[in-house]
Amino acid sequence: MSLIKRSLLIMALCGLSACGGGDTSTTSPPGNTTVEPPIKTTVIYGALSSAEIALIGKDADTNGIRDDVDAWILATFKDSATQTIAKTRAQWLTWAMLRGARNVPVTTSETNKIAAANACWIEKAYSTMGDGLPGANDWEALLFNTHLRAVAYLTWDANSDGIVREIHANPCNDVIGVPTL
């Protein structure tokens, strides 16, 4: 490898704000850098501590999705079907973050449900956006935009190490709403 390549690589990598692979879109999703004080308490996740409510962030419509994530979904996906599944996916990812914050064991069942929401969203978005659809890392950068959120989510992820995800032929048939924690 040439010195130029290596130098370019260092420059590129030094500019990364987050690690991880996945498809990367050229559009950077908006995100906050601090945990906002909650306006209302979301109920779809069940009883939450004040710290957990703060971890979710500002969620004015109490749909379990941080407001800026809601806005990003509406701005990014134009058809309602994709918006709907995108919101469900955001709820599942938030749910996973909360589970990570509690550092509870991860079950195969929950990983498959989260994977189904991901797969269903991709299938819907792919039909209109092709390979240019936002990557999983874009979602993660948006949703887990603070140290606390990232650590909580990655804890959930680490607890799922070695669990084989099962994707059905029609993943949208497997998508359900998040249960209470």
Add this chain to the structure above:
Amino acid sequence: MKTILKKTLTFLLLVSISFSSIAFAVTGPAPVCLSTPHLGFTNGIQNTSEQAVHSLVILRQHAKARGMVSPSNKDVSDYVFYHQKGINGTESRITSFLLDVMEVYWQLAQATVNNDPAKEQQAMQLFFKTVLPSSSDASTSGMLANMLQFLTQAQNERIALTMYTGIGGTLLDTTAKDVAKLYSILSKGDTLMMAAHSQGTLSANAALQEFAKQYPQFASQVRLASAGMAAPNVWQTPGSIVANTYVTNTNDLVIDTIRDLARSKSLAPSAVANATHPVALFADITGHDFTKIYLDESAETGTKFMQIFSNGYTQLLKENSAKVFVADLTYTVDFSRTRWTPENRISGPDGFGFTTSISQTQLSPTTIREVYSLSCGGNSTTPILKSYDFTFFLGGLSNPDAVVSVAGTITMSAVTYPVTKLGLVNSPIGGIPGAGTIRLTGTTGTPAYTATLSIF
């Protein structure tokens, strides 16, 4: 200085490993009794599970566009063998990086000695040789030295010891989980076309080698296509004729560095680059991303990888069309519908004055045997003197998908009945798994006979 640079790059590069997708082509319809292969994906370093799922689903989209379909007649279509590598939320960022690097070293050391447990000591020595910095490295000053300061001798000895036992244990445990999952998929007679990326090529190799060792009879039911090879060698299905089953970009900076580093540390170097993707300054400057580089069908990397995947997929369809394996199965017999014909009853004297009966041993759990020649359509015979049909209905199947075929044998109370044809002539009946008809045709009669079912 050069060594320091390589190390530094390795730490940095391992952060950026990503995925890709795949596609392939089908040549002709699949045999009626054969399900299409499942797709599988094994992720590389620094990927979350969501990112790994993303890769698999994007791969599936590419596959679908080329006429390949995931099995829709199975409970599960495709699988993501997720390995969380180095992004543990409970670890600090530096420790996570170190964990990543240790994992790669550990796996490269294992791969160098071909994952042979008997060479564990050799692998451990190689591991320590790679993680402990030389004195000249430690004396280097400047930014690079600062970035590597956690790699001091004392710290690394402690960490290396911890990592060797910790990482080794974790990876072995993960490999065992993969092997168990592979068995659950392949022992049912299904096939699996896997894709692995980056460090996933190391873990996939380890899992498949172990699987082939434990279950050689199923090894030909899985194929692996690798992208961005961190592994030195490609896992090959025993007897496989496919020699070239991986793609590494000549501009893949991540693998370049890992290869150089491994070589400098007496580890087996990553496989040589064999395809080119133009430097993608904005899409992926590392040249390593799975979807951006190895699924880019406008470049050699993408077309070559898709061809490899297609070859494996086609091989699975072709080579396993008449090979079926099923797992243990329990069942009961539905006596209300199971009967001999032409007598049209379970027991009692038949048209020739003989008494027929069903062996009660059929009610016990049965261990399924392997069948190497599966008749998808059944056989028809021409009665010579006598022809008996034994129509059976099984119930309480523990795994209906596993019932592919049922055959029968005839035991005699006296001389052996000169059976000229014994086969499945009608199964499944009405789409019911485990229901079918066995036809017995012979040339003469015997005092008594009993049919014994064997389910495959």
